[in-house]
Amino acid sequence: MSGVMYVLTEQLQAWSAGLTCVTAVIVTGAALVLTWGGWASGRSVDVPGPPWLLGFGPLMSFARFIWMGVPVAAAHYGARYGDFVRVWIAGERTYVITRPSAAWHVLKSNNYCRRFGSRTGLSTIGMYQNGIIWNGDDGWRVLRGFFQKALNADTLNRATSAAVDATYRQMGNIAVLQQKTADGKIEALDFLRRITLEVTNNLTLGVHIADPDDLVERIVRYFKAWEFFLLRPPIMYLMTPKLYWKHCQAVNDLNDAIAELLTNKRQELKTVPPSDKPDFATCLLQAEERGEVSPAHVQQCVLEMLLAGTDTSSVSMYYLLVSVAENPQVELKVLEEMRDILGERDPTKADLPQLVYLEQVIKEAMRIKPVGPVIMRQAKEDDRIDGIETPAGTNIILNLADMHRRQDNFPAPDDFNPQHFDNKDFKGEYVPFGTGPKGCIGQFLAMIEMKAIMCTLLRKYHLRAIPGESLEGIETHWDIAQQPVNASYMYFEERN
Known part of the structure; x- marks a missing residue:
């Protein structure tokens, strides 16, 4: 009976959240229609999109993005109006782009280094003019320098062995993880998160993490809070107080954990002689002592390094494992390549560029199931994209997700086929990490990490997906990231 009541309560809460979401958007939109004449100037006759309808067009498009999430709403408008569509978000002109040439222009230009979102929401999670991921202030370039220095050639040289060692350590726990379920499957995503957390910590922070599982859980909850706060108008916080305080607590929980890690790091630096190759956290703390960065920037940068290095990388790895598990011929070909190049030894950095087929498999998994299905930017100055006027302040x-499935670039785009990347040099057609001045700094580390983990894991275990569960069939929550909704179980079967 208690289970039935729980389900009914959850369903009522979902209906209530949906009703308050629509109500909040209507109230907010109505206020904007009455007070912001700028909406009318946002109309455009040369770009297809939903009609103005006396202000209800902007209102409904904003409601759709909040209710559906950014990627799903973007896909809806793209399917309906084409590869360059005009919509409105919070009353602001917004272009949804699936055209590779237009995407390449945006990514490569310094004019689109700013991302858009709710100023109140971003401030709540510490990302407004802080850190680097969503920071539109000019100061992001200074902070980005710390990330670039941390992920330099020396770090990449150490990354392979760090990933191999972390994978071996976590593989030692597989038998214990299998015992937690009746049929021996394991929670693959949690397993991968422990690996990526260890690699990120060893390469960039060098701190003792007393409870890795707790820190991983805090990172996951922070990510959900980020999605909650990104676009919602503040009035919706009043209409969904339970969700609001839940996500505020998630932000506070992760910040408390980061603050404790930094306190320990500061104490360590007082007793340990400085290294000639200081890690990411040390460089930030030394810059803080010199007055070059604020404590808030240090806190947020360390948080974002852990966030991207742990969660985004592990979800990409999970989709990769499922891709290989449901394509046995792909797994056999990867194993054959590993035998030819590695023999019986562990991979080294010099080996990884030779694993060409494995890299194609990784790229194809990221194409089919991208963790980051959209990139959000904003024009700082007036511009033209593919001949289309783009005034300053236009959201992009x-x-x-749809651009990587264009049939003109990827024949049979819905099929998993690593040969899509045979002898091809894509530009705007395939940019899973972005590119240009705000492209993903960790993309080279991520590729090294995924190759090293796959080589180590596949040597000992055959991967098998849950019967009836495919990569396309995994239920995901689509917002700024495509995260699995349910537990991510898989079978790891030890090889003879």
């Missing part, structure tokens, strides 16, 4: 949504 690059719909990567």
Whole structure:
């Protein structure tokens, strides 16, 4: 009976959240229609999109993005109006782009280094003019320098062995993880998160993490809070107080954990002689002592390094494992390549560029199931994109998920086929990490990490997906990231 009541309560809460979401958007939109004449100037006759309808067009498009999430709404408008669509978000002109040439222009230009979102919401999670991921202030370039220095050639040289060692350590726990379920499957995503957390910590922070599982859980909850706060108008916080405080607590929980890690790091630096190759956290703390960065920037940069290095990388790895598990012929070909190049030894950095087929498999998994299905930017100055006027302040949504499935670039785009990347040099057609001045700094580390983990894991285990569960069939929550909704179980079967 208690289970039935729980389900009914959850369903009522979902209906209530949906009703308050629509109500909040209507109230907010109505206020904007009455007070912001600028909406009318946002109309455009040369770009297809939903009609104005006396202000209800902007209102309904904003409601759709909040209710559906950014990627799903972007896909909806792209399917309906084409590869360059005009919509409105919070009363602001927004272009949804699936055209590769237009995406390439946006990514490569310094004019689109700013991302858009709710100022109140971004401030709540510490990302407004802080850190680097969503920071539109000019100061992001200074902070980005710390990330670039941390992910230099020396770090990449150490990354392979760090990933191999972390994978071996976590593989030692597989038997224990299998015992937690009746049929021996394991929670693959949690397993991968422990690996990526260890690699990120060893390469960039060098701190003792007393409870890795707790820190991983805090990172996951922070990510959900980020999605909650990104676009919602503040009035919706009043209409969904339970969700609001839940996500505020998630932000506070992760910040408390980061603050404790930094306190320990500061104490360590007082007793340990400085290294000639200081890690990411040390460089930030030394810059803080010199007055070059604020404590808030240090806190947020360390948080974002852990966030991207742990969660985004592990979800990409999970989709990769499922891709290989449901394509046995792909797994056999990867194993054959590993035998030819590695023999019986562990991979080294010099080996990884030779694993060409494995890299194609990784790229194809990221194409089929991108963790980051959209890239959000904003024009700082007036511009033209593919001949289309783009006034300053225009929001841009690059719909990567659909752009990576264009049939003119990827024959049979819905099929998993690593040969899509045979002898091809894509530009705007395939940009899973972005590119240009705000492209993903960690993309080279991510590729090294995924190759090293796959080599180590596949040597000992055959991967098998849950019967009836495919990569396309995994239920995901689509917003700024495409995260699995349910537990991510898989079978790891030890090889003879």
